[in-house]
Amino acid sequence: MSKPVNVYSIGEVAQRLDDEVPIVFHRLGYKQSFKLIDTKLIIGYSIAVVAGISFVLDKKLGHNNVIQYQRLLVAAYFILSGVFWYFKKFIEKSILYTGTNKENNQTINFKRDIKDGKPIYQTSFIIKSKDGEVKSSEVNLEINKVFNENGYLQTDLFFQWVKKQIENIESKKD
Template identity: 45%
Template sequence: MSKPINVYAVPEVRKALDEALPEIFSRLGYTQTFKLIDTKLILGYSLVVFAAASFLLDKKLPWEQSKPYQQVLVALYMILSAVQLWFNKFVEKGTVYQGVKKNDTVSVGAKYKKHSHEFHVSITNRKGRSLELDTTFTKFFNEQGYMQSDILFNWFKEQLEALGSKKTE
């Protein structure tokens, strides 16, 4: 059994639910994929490399010699920052789990409402079918703050079955 959390603290609930998803979907036969996380890391590390290169150029060369290189590095940094912003806003969109099962994929996104027990869950599969659900996270925890894994597992299982039977719109 997991350690108890304060169910009135949204960050604690978010962390507990996000950490439970890989195990829940593993029980459903999915293997977690890390494509979004890897892409995010590559973008972030690339930004660090450009910033470090700029720093080293500034440290080693006089300003007039490093100016053309600095301009290129700053331009690349700005472009990559814009790509990272676009990626976070339009591609990742709050995705907390991605998994693969045979020829199916599932992507789960969650948005938590501040100062509320409600959160929004979106589940999407490879066929383009998606479910948008609003629920309360208190039903997945008992009064002492322990997560009820079986309730969460059954809830996701029901949602995936509903998603599988949903017709493409």
């Protein structure tokens, strides 16, 4: 059993639920995809490499000898930083989990958000089927439904809640 969290701290509760999400989807037959994380890492490391090259050139060859290269490196740094910002803001968009289920050829994206001061875990489920049909649902989870009074996450209740939400989405007719 994991250690208890302060159920009055929305951040702690959200972190504990976030840690449980991959486990729940694994139990439901989904295999996690790390494409978004890998892309974010590649962009981030590219920014670091550009900054490192800039530092090494300046240190080894002297500032006056590498001004033209520094201009290119600074431009590349700003472009990569802009790409990183765009990726985080518009592509990743608070997606916490992406996975695929081979049995029913589905891809699922799970997003979450929390509002300060409210004990609600706001979730979005987006399911894309093999034929391209997209179904989604936004559901709020009241924290006291899955945490007991001592601050322990009741993992089976959380699992059942997620399973029920997915079943509701799959049974929805668009």
